[in-house]
Amino acid sequence: MNHEDDNVLLFGSGDELPSNHSNNPHIDTLINGLSRRQVLAGGTGLGVLAFLGSALPALAQAAQPAGEDLAGLPFKRRTRLPFDALAVTRTDTVSVPAGYRATPFIPWGTPITGSYPAFLENAGNSAQDQAEQVGMNHDGMHFFPIDAQSGKGRISDHGLLVLNHEYIDAGLLHPNGPTVVAGKRVSAEEVRKEINAHGVSVVEIRRNLQGGWEVMPSARNRRVTAATPMQIRGPARGHALLRTRYSPDGNATRGTQNNCANGFTPWGTYLTCEENWAGYFASADAALPRELSRYGVRNSSRYGWDHLVGDDFERFDATRKAPAANEDYRNEPNHFGWIVEIDPFAPESVPVKRTALGRFAHEGLVFAPVKPGRPVVCYSGDDSQNEYIYKYVSRDKYRPGRSNDRLLDEGTLYVARFDASGKGQWLALDIHDDSFQRACTAAGVRFADQGDVLINTRLAADIVGATKMDRPEWGAVNPENGEVYFSLTNNSSRTTADAANPRSANPFGHIIRWRELSKDYAGRSFAWSLFLLAGPETDSMGPNGQPLNADNRLASPDGLWFDEEGRLWIQTDMSGSQLHTGPFGNNQMLVADPKTGEMKRFLVGPLGAEVTGITATPDFRTLFVNIQHPGEGSTADNLLSTWPDGPGTRPRSATVIISRADGRRLL
Ligand code: FEO
Ligand code: CA
Ligand code: CA
Numbered sequence: 001m002n003h004e005d006d007n008v009l010l011f012g013s014g015d016e017l018p019s020n021h022s023n024n025p026h027i028d029t030l031i032n033g034l035s036r037r038q039v040l041a042g043g044t045g046l047g048v049l050a051f052l053g054s055a056l057p058a059l060a061q062a063a064q065p066a067g068e069d070l071a072g073l074p075f076k077r078r079t080r081l082p083f084d085a086l087a088v089t090r091t092d093t094v095s096v097p098a099g100y101r102a103t104p105f106i107p108w109g110t111p112i113t114g115s116y117p118a119f120l121e122n123a124g125n126s127a128q129d130q131a132e133q134v135g136m137n138h139d140g141m142h143f144f145p146i147d148a149q150s151g152k153g154r155i156s157d158h159g160l161l162v163l164n165h166e167y168i169d170a171g172l173l174h175p176n177g178p179t180v181v182a183g184k185r186v187s188a189e190e191v192r193k194e195i196n197a198h199g200v201s202v203v204e205i206r207r208n209l210q211g212g213w214e215v216m217p218s219a220r221n222r223r224v225t226a227a228t229p230m231q232i233r234g235p236a237r238g239h240a241l242l243r244t245r246y247s248p249d250g251n252a253t254r255g256t257q258n259n260c261a262n263g264f265t266p267w268g269t270y271l272t273c274e275e276n277w278a279g280y281f282a283s284a285d286a287a288l289p290r291e292l293s294r295y296g297v298r299n300s301s302r303y304g305w306d307h308l309v310g311d312d313f314e315r316f317d318a319t320r321k322a323p324a325a326n327e328d329y330r331n332e333p334n335h336f337g338w339i340v341e342i343d344p345f346a347p348e349s350v351p352v353k354r355t356a357l358g359r360f361a362h363e364g365l366v367f368a369p370v371k372p373g374r375p376v377v378c379y380s381g382d383d384s385q386n387e388y389i390y391k392y393v394s395r396d397k398y399r400p401g402r403s404n405d406r407l408l409d410e411g412t413l414y415v416a417r418f419d420a421s422g423k424g425q426w427l428a429l430d431i432h433d434d435s436f437q438r439a440c441t442a443a444g445v446r447f448a449d450q451g452d453v454l455i456n457t458r459l460a461a462d463i464v465g466a467t468k469m470d471r472p473e474w475g476a477v478n479p480e481n482g483e484v485y486f487s488l489t490n491n492s493s494r495t496t497a498d499a500a501n502p503r504s505a506n507p508f509g510h511i512i513r514w515r516e517l518s519k520d521y522a523g524r525s526f527a528w529s530l531f532l533l534a535g536p537e538t539d540s541m542g543p544n545g546q547p548l549n550a551d552n553r554l555a556s557p558d559g560l561w562f563d564e565e566g567r568l569w570i571q572t573d574m575s576g577s578q579l580h581t582g583p584f585g586n587n588q589m590l591v592a593d594p595k596t597g598e599m600k601r602f603l604v605g606p607l608g609a610e611v612t613g614i615t616a617t618p619d620f621r622t623l624f625v626n627i628q629h630p631g632e633g634s635t636a637d638n639l640l641s642t643w644p645d646g647p648g649t650r651p652r653s654a655t656v657i658i659s660r661a662d663g664r665r666l667l
Contacts, residue, residue, distance in 0.1 A: 001137070001166055001260075001276075001573070001610065001629065010304050011170050011178065016276045016361065018385040018493050019296040022462035081567075081591055082667060085551035085600035088585030092641050094627065094656050095604040101661055102603070104644035105213060105624075106161070107654035110134040112203050112221040121649055124175035127192035131223055135165030136173060136197040138626035138653045140262030140364055141613040142270060146204075149268040149345050156619035157207035160220060160344045162270045163613060163626065163655065164259035168197045170303065171635040172650050185304035191313060194303060198226040198257045200272050202344045213622070213657055222347045224272075226255035226280075227312065230340065234355035234409045236451035240325070241291060241334050246315065248326035253335035253353065254315070260383070261364025261474045261559070262613075263339070266376065267404045270342045273362035275383055277336035282306045283318040285330075292318065294458045295360075296384075297333050334455055339365055339380070341408065354408040357392050358429070358457040360384075366475040368521040369482050373397050376407050377521040381472025381486055385493045387458065388466040389416040389475075389486060391426050393522045413454070415466040418500035418528055424514060426524045427464040429453055439463045470494060470501045470509065473558045473573075478594065480566035482521065485513045485531060487557040489573060500528065507578065508535035508555040511570070531594070532557070532570075536583050544597030552592075552599040555584050561614040567667065568592045569602075571611040571625075575632075579608075587611045589625060591667070603658070606643035608632040608651075620665045623658040 083097040094102040106112075109119030114132035117125060125133065141163035145155040170178040173194060179187045204218035215221075230253050236242060242250030256272060257280055263271035278295045279302035288297060297318060306316035314329060321328040337359035343349040357365065360382035368377040375394040382388050394411040398404060412433075414426035430436055431450045440446065443463040447453045453460045470491035477484050488501065490509040497504040500512060514528035533541040534555050540548040548554070555578050559571030572587045579587065585604060589611045592599035605611045605627050613626030631641025631651035641651040660666060 010180065010183070010300070010302070016278055016296050016384055019294055020384070020386040020458070020462070020468060024462055024465055024468055080596065081593060081598050081600050083600065083602065086588075086602065086604050087550065088553070088583065088588070088601070089604050090585050090607065091604075092607045092630075092643050094606060094643075096658060097602060099661055100666075101657075101659050103212070103657045103659075104627075105655040105657045106134050106201075106203060106215065107644060107652035108134055108136045108138070108165075108197075109652065110215065112201060112215060113223060116217070121645075122175060125193075127189050127196055130193045130196040131225060133223075134201045134203070135199055135223065135225070136168045136653060137166045137628050138655060139164040139166040139260050139612050139628060140273070141615050141624060141626055141655070142262060142264045143615040143617060143624060144264070144268060144270070144344055145618055153268070154618045156617040156621065159205060159617070161203045161205050161615075161624060161655070162262075162342070162344045163201050163203075164262055164272050165198055165201065165653075166260055166275070166628065167258055168194045168303070169629060169632070169634075170194065171633075173197055175636060177635060180304070185307040188308050188310065188313070191303070191305050191308055195226040195255070195305070195312075196223070198259070199228065199255070200224040200259060200270070200342060202270075202342075202347070207622070211659070211663060220345065220347050222344070224256065224342060224351060226257040228255055228351065230254065230256065230351045230353055232335065232338075232353045232355060234353075234357075234454070235449075236355035236359075236454050239449075239451035239455065241331055241452070241455050243325045244315070244329055244331050244335070245311070245327055246329075250331075253332075256340045256351065256353075257336070259340075260362070263365030263367065263378065265341070265404070265408075266367065266370045266398060266400070268345065270344050271365050272340045272342060273364050273380070274336050274338055274340065275361045275363055277361075278333065280305065280336070281316050281318045281333045283330075285319055290459055291334055291455050294456065295333070295337065334359075337362065337457075339408075355451070355454050356409050356411050356413065358390055358413045359455055360387065360390075360457050363473050364475065366477055366484070368477055368484070368516070369479065370398055371520075372400050374520045375411070375522050376404075377516075379475045379477075379484055379486070381469070381475060382458070383471050383473055383489070385471055385491050386468035387472065388461045389469060389472045390414065390457075390461075391416070413457070414524070415461040415464060416526075417465060418467045418498075418512075420499035422527055422529065424526045424528050426526070427461075427466060428524075429457065429460040429464065436460075436464060439465070467498065467500055470506045474560040474571075476560035476562045476568065478562050478566050478568070479564050481515075483513050483515050483594075485511055485560055485562075485568060487511050487560050487570070489556045489558050500530075502530070503533070508533070508539065509557050510534055511557055511560070532592070532599075542597065542599055543592050543594060544599075548599075552590055552601055553584060554588060554590060554601075555582065558610070559589075559612045559614060563616065563620065563667070565667070566593075566595065568594060569614055571614065573610045573612065575610075589614070606630045606651075607641040608634075609641065609643070609653075613655075616666070620667075621659060621663060623666055625656045625658060626653070627656055628653050
């Protein structure tokens, strides 16, 4: 979903208004005198040459062994991308290059568990049916080989496909649209269906003898929804600001929602990331505490779930109604904005909210290359205008085969400052860190404990002087050299350019990358450069330093993913006039090779859809890609797309299975 617009009406776009009112610098004065080409090369400093020259030995160590893929099969070293670039198009289909196939799979409403209720096109399904079917608006996704936890994770024809369902489109979810009386939601059944269409699906799938993929009836198939019981762990567990009527001790909650991009751990679990959760809540209080105001909680909610009577719904009303926090839901919004770990191989397991990773509009979570005996390091962006990029370093070392349950509970959270020199610093958000304490004193801000810091992550980042970014979306790490790439999708509210965000305003977005200067990725310094400025031919710069062209122009980069040979796959989330009348056509997916600078359009999605979510089998013969919100804004009377089922049917988000017609590796 694109969050650029400011529509906050009931059933609005789900976008969040900018809420960073800090005075953090845009370091605009530092960029003066830099040409765009210098900016692309990473600024002016020493780090730039090192960056462009070669990877550090430590980074090379972390790469896959040359010439062998994750399935243990040899792959050929490439010199150019072996497909013809697609032209931009506006058709109601998924297009891929000649020689490839794209097949829709598990659309919204596919039965996966319980009584396996069939999707009903016209009558609509019940709330309970929806809890047993694939949810709406597919987003981040990961394929776990069936031996991901029990073996080497190299099985390519059988596994668990785990995917997020970011939000709901009420005009399509309900056959006749939602029932609203005098501006209020009145149907508990409708709202329950909406709650159940959110969350995560776990689907066991197998490749048949014909090479097609099928959903297996399996006890592992699972729906996690916006009502599923969860634990809260890490430094904020049990904090006074997490106490609610449901959880007087502040250690449990219900549900996850607005799950955008994702991650997965080295120990075979799934990470789902809570992005624009603030809009699900309302508070009628005149003055909101900082842990609500800095996140954009307002006096009305996006879907009006808080309008209904009953504990399941009243929890979305954060108004103070009782003398004590454990008698109302003033703190319920503090249970959201976290990263949630789900064990997909244990269907009865209770998902865990990992508070050590910080609380913000988490887009996703991506790990630096992991090595036994070293801490785990991971990165997450806060996707809102002028928010930040974060890094987490575990206190303890990764030990394969042993319990790594505490790695995401004990560690240090940092936020990024991108300097115009081409270097950058990770600034600790740690109440025991001397610089952090000095920053708090200078700002006149007090945190009671580390839980308070994490619940107020954005404020902590403001205080230390993090760099305001152009909406950080997905990250990806190049397995060949450990470089970290992040998409900055666009920023209509930027008024002052800086080195890392060089356009003001930034309608088209860009991709930034950095290389850690420490051997184990855990240090505080990095060297950065810009990889790509998206946009039309007249206002863009590709990975080869040249303007983009008909084969690769794009705008609003969002999803990022590296294949194991170090090619970067880029997905777009354009909306509004950029999508409908711009030179970019429908949303798309491109492949870029950082080694050669080559970049080509590989896929174009159907009308009104976003392309988001990507994962592959270890043998790289199957690529899974998600198509979200085809025909966005459709109602039963006005279908703006009928993908994937064809004329007269409601558009449905779905996964697309991409393979080569000859059955070989994709590239
Ligand atoms: Fe849900 Fe930032 O995209
Ligand atoms: Ca987006
Ligand atoms: Ca996204």
